[in-house]
Amino acid sequence: MDSKAKTIGYAQGGTELAYLRTGLKFIALTMFALVGWVKVRFTSRPTLIILTYHRILPTDHPDRKHEQPGMVTAPEVLQAHIRHMKSLGAAPLHLNEWLEKRSGNEPLPDLSFALTFDDGWRDNYQYAYPVLTAENIPATIFLVTQLLDTNQTFWPEQVLTLLTTRAIPDSVPDFQWLIPFLPNQKATEKPLTLKEADEVISRLKALDDQSILNHLKAIPGQGHLPEDTANIRSILNTPELVKMATNGLIRYGGHTQHHYRLNRISDASQLKREIVDCLDDLKKLDKGVVPIFCYPNGNITKDGERLVAEHYEAACTTRTGWNKVNQDPFDLHRFNLHDGNSYSFRTLLATIGRGIL
Ligand SMILES: [Zn+2]
Structure with a gap:
């Protein structure tokens, strides 16, 4: 075999390997999707599935160029998720509604789903809210209160x-x-x-x-951006929050004052500000506030947990899984969704299936 033939041979080998890899991935995804579907069909009831999003951006939005892929979902993908969940027989509920019905021993749907959005991105108003309104689906946004009404970002x-x-x-x-x-x-x-x-x-x-x-x-040009550059504001402001809460479709929970990871805070008064004062900030909104906390980056500490339990009624983590009727309200499990892990019904089911293995 001359060297050219050898090269072609290697290239063909490489292509075959790539096909094999793609094929195996397809089979694995399909199996996970099947597991997800079986779990949805046969899991003990009542059960709550919490779907988590961060940013909702159209596929051609310029912010995508500077954003972590695991943070972004396209509006049409969000809409497809909602329709898929409905087609599986899951009933949409506000997160706090499910928790309240449960503590009041009121009847719950066999299978419910609640949407949550972390961080309070302005695009939630621009691109998620129209979808939620069109589909009439409730959602909870976890806000970083000291970033609201500013041009700061994370x-x-x-x-x-x-x-x-x-x-x-x-x-x-x-x-x-x-x-x-x-x-x-x-x-x-x-x-x-x-x-x-x-x-x-x-x-x-x-x-x-x-x-x-x-x-x-x-660094010059970094950090605080000029207040007059409203077109580059990336976090929600009060008028947007008020508008979304008006018809009761959107509610707000706490996600600290500054999005500092709680396991990195050693000062007790700072920890208190991030957890307790965050709730005080939220209450100024007057409308749609629910006493549910969401841990930034999922980082939990004993002192943080104690403060959250004293001041809130529930807390979301970054742990994946389903919430059964006996789930600890301060350890709610969720599925973090983005374009990469849930662009189709099969991948959505696979993500849900994988999270429960
Ligand atoms: Zn966050």
Whole structure:
């Protein structure tokens, strides 16, 4: 075999392997989907499935270029999820309604589903709310109260925008803190791909949220954006919150004051502010507030849990699974959905099926 033939042989081998991999993935997904479907059909009742979303953005939205793929769902995918859940016989309910009916021993649907949205993104108003209104589906949004009505955003989005739009040279002192977290722990000569930048976000979680935000603030053009640039506001404001709560379709729970991961807070008064004062901030909204907490990044600590249990009636975690009638209200399980894991009925079922194995 000459070298050209060998190369073609390798190439064919590579293609066959790729086909095999795709085929195996298809089979695995189908099996998981089947498990999901069987569980939906035959699970003991009553059961609540909580579906979680973050950002709802059209497929051509510019923000997608600087966002973690696991955070984004297209409006039509959200709409399809709702229709799929209905077709499985699941009844839509407000999360707090299910919890209240349960504690009051009132009858519950055999299978219910509740939608939750984390962080309070402005796109929830722009792109999710019209879908929820059209489908008449209730939802709870977990708000980061001190970010409402501001042009601030979370540090992962600031870092992603920075890394995907410019190089991070060694020569700039304001970038020194970031270099150990970059690929190969080296300065970059060109912008990173979204995948590379996403991996930097995971590594940066070794630092605490406030240190990252302080570092970002020191970089010119980062951190606080000018108040007059309303078109780049990414978090909900009060008029939007009031409008969505008017007909009772949307309710609001607490997701701390600043989205600091609670396991990174050692100061007791700061922990209290993030959990308890967050609820006080929410109550100023007057409409649609429910005493349900959602742990940022799913990080839970004993002190945090105690404060949450004293001031709220329930809490959502990032643990996946179904909620049976005896589920601990402070350990509600959810399925985090995004375009990548639920773009079709089969993948939605597979995600739900995988989460319960
Ligand atoms: Zn969050």
